[in-house]
Amino acid sequence: MEIDVFTGINGIPDEAINNKTVIVIDVLRATTTITVALAAGCLEVIPVLTPEEAIEMRARLGDERVLLGGERNALKIPGFDLGNSPREYTPEIVAGKRLIITTTNGTRAIRRAAGGHQVFLGAMVNAPSVATAAAWGEEDITIICSGTKDRFSLEDFLAAGFIVDRLTALNGFTLRDGARAARDYYLYRRDDPAAALKESYHGRLLEELGLGEDVDFCSRVGTFDVVPVYGGGIIKKIG
Amino acid sequence: MEIDVFTGINGIPDEAINNKTVIVIDVLRATTTITVALAAGCLEVIPVLTPEEAIEMRARLGDERVLLGGERNALKIPGFDLGNSPREYTPEIVAGKRLIITTTNGTRAIRRAAGGHQVFLGAMVNAPSVATAAAWGEEDITIICSGTKDRFSLEDFLAAGFIVDRLTALNGFTLRDGARAARDYYLYRRDDPAAALKESYHGRLLEELGLGEDVDFCSRVGTFDVVPVYGGGIIKKIG
Numbered sequence: 001m002e003i004d005v006f007t008g009i010n011g012i013p014d015e016a017i018n019n020k021t022v023i024v025i026d027v028l029r030a031t032t033t034i035t036v037a038l039a040a041g042c043l044e045v046i047p048v049l050t051p052e053e054a055i056e057m058r059a060r061l062g063d064e065r066v067l068l069g070g071e072r073n074a075l076k077i078p079g080f081d082l083g084n085s086p087r088e089y090t091p092e093i094v095a096g097k098r099l100i101i102t103t104t105n106g107t108r109a110i111r112r113a114a115g116g117h118q119v120f121l122g123a124m125v126n127a128p129s130v131a132t133a134a135a136w137g138e139e140d141i142t143i144i145c146s147g148t149k150d151r152f153s154l155e156d157f158l159a160a161g162f163i164v165d166r167l168t169a170l171n172g173f174t175l176r177d178g179a180r181a182a183r184d185y186y187l188y189r190r191d192d193p194a195a196a197l198k199e200s201y202h203g204r205l206l207e208e209l210g211l212g213e214d215v216d217f218c219s220r221v222g223t224f225d226v227v228p229v230y231g232g233g234i235i236k237k238i239g
Numbered sequence: 240m241e242i243d244v245f246t247g248i249n250g251i252p253d254e255a256i257n258n259k260t261v262i263v264i265d266v267l268r269a270t271t272t273i274t275v276a277l278a279a280g281c282l283e284v285i286p287v288l289t290p291e292e293a294i295e296m297r298a299r300l301g302d303e304r305v306l307l308g309g310e311r312n313a314l315k316i317p318g319f320d321l322g323n324s325p326r327e328y329t330p331e332i333v334a335g336k337r338l339i340i341t342t343t344n345g346t347r348a349i350r351r352a353a354g355g356h357q358v359f360l361g362a363m364v365n366a367p368s369v370a371t372a373a374a375w376g377e378e379d380i381t382i383i384c385s386g387t388k389d390r391f392s393l394e395d396f397l398a399a400g401f402i403v404d405r406l407t408a409l410n411g412f413t414l415r416d417g418a419r420a421a422r423d424y425y426l427y428r429r430d431d432p433a434a435a436l437k438e439s440y441h442g443r444l445l446e447e448l449g450l451g452e453d454v455d456f457c458s459r460v461g462t463f464d465v466v467p468v469y470g471g472g473i474i475k476k477i478g
Binding site: 011 | 243244245246247248249250251252255387388389390391392393396415416417419420423424426427428438439440441
């Protein structure tokens with residue numbers, strides 16, 4: 001069994017996804033927000049690629065429990081109920097609801113992973129639980145960092161490194177090069193993951209937009225034990 | 240001025256290449272071998288994508304000084320004069336010659352970089368000189384790791400990290416996320432780069448093929464001060 005990490009969604013070979021356990025990471029903020037929403041009692045999350053697709057799907061579902069969430073340029077989309085800040089997704093707002101979400105990078109990565117045997121969503125906030133769930137599968141694991149507009153994302157690589165480090169402690173995996181580098185990067189920065197997130201491109205952007213509290217929130221390791229799993233176009237809690 | 244690092248050639252935005260200083264890295268072994276060939280007195284190197292293209296170009300050039308070099312699956316191509324081991328490229332063999340080369344990953348990456356304002360070829364063996372040459376340009380720098388068959392290459396990321404670390408000491412660059420992670424990875428492994436290369440996927444493959452000495456050769460930092468520069472389809476020594 002082997003683990004590899006991809007630092008973006010472009011050019012991932014199909015052989016790295018098909019029949020593998022795939023973990024999709026978008027720490028700032030899609031996979032964090034989806035984890036928090038499910039932890040808060042949201043029934044399911046439907047990731048879509050565009051705001052138009054989200055609005056059409058809400059009309060098609062004709063279910064008053066549906067909420068629209070997501071961002072473009074890190075900000076709430078006009079006409080949507082919620083943005084992409086995990087702090088908005090409280091039990092008062094999302095419990096018992098269905099969420100349609102579209103984000104710039106995360107939802108594209110989730111859709112790319114669709115051929116995986118199992119597809120989990122990982123972030124810093126649920127990284128320990130995701131590692132445990134992935135190790136149970138006893139098959140090759142591919143970790144996809146969503147990246148930011150076709151560039152490398154520090155925060156996704158850090159979370160990938162945490163998960164690789166945890167997986168190697170749980171089970172006897174062979175590490176391919178991307179997994180080795182992510183693990184070493186995590187080991188170099190593990191004393192202060194929040195500092196790494198704050199110096200990331202996306203972290204600095206959120207800080208400038210007055211969303212610095214989101215960066216702190218997203219950098220905490222293991223604050224939720226929810227593992228979102230994607231299948232048939234829908235994300236639910238595992239189990 | 241900013242620096243970014245891409246861990247493979249797929250999906251690099253054109254804006255990261257056009258009008259930038261681009262450094263292409265394929266430590267094992269294309270950019271090491273090209274550096275060594277030019278240091279040994281080879282007049283110029285022409286990178287091509289396929290063995291067929293190499294053979295056609297030799298016929299078209301009609302120059303008895305032309306040598307064919309390169310690899311497929313790490314081994315010399317039938318009918319070629321040389322493989323892809325830098326240790327083959329001695330002054331006795333390549334001085335005064337023109338080299339047509341095709342490799343699995345490196346030559347694709349060099350061709351992808353063609354839109355750059357300046358395109359340098361970097362490896363561990365010439366990393367300090369490449370950093371110095373790139374810093375002189377006083378423009379944004381994009382470092383492209385060639386990768387291995389669409390996957391991450393540890394050795395390229397390590398060399399990229401060395402160059403980023405050196406560049407930040409030479410000049411006031413802003414680091415994008417890929418550059419930060421590469422630098423941190425290098426800082427974590429800098430006491431023994433040879434060990435990092437030996438644990439890489441490509442390093443282990445070469446070891447299995449009896450080419451372990453190539454891995455040692457390619458891991459030595461700064462043993463050559465040659466900076467290969469690519470333009471108009473041809474690679475020459477800078478200056």
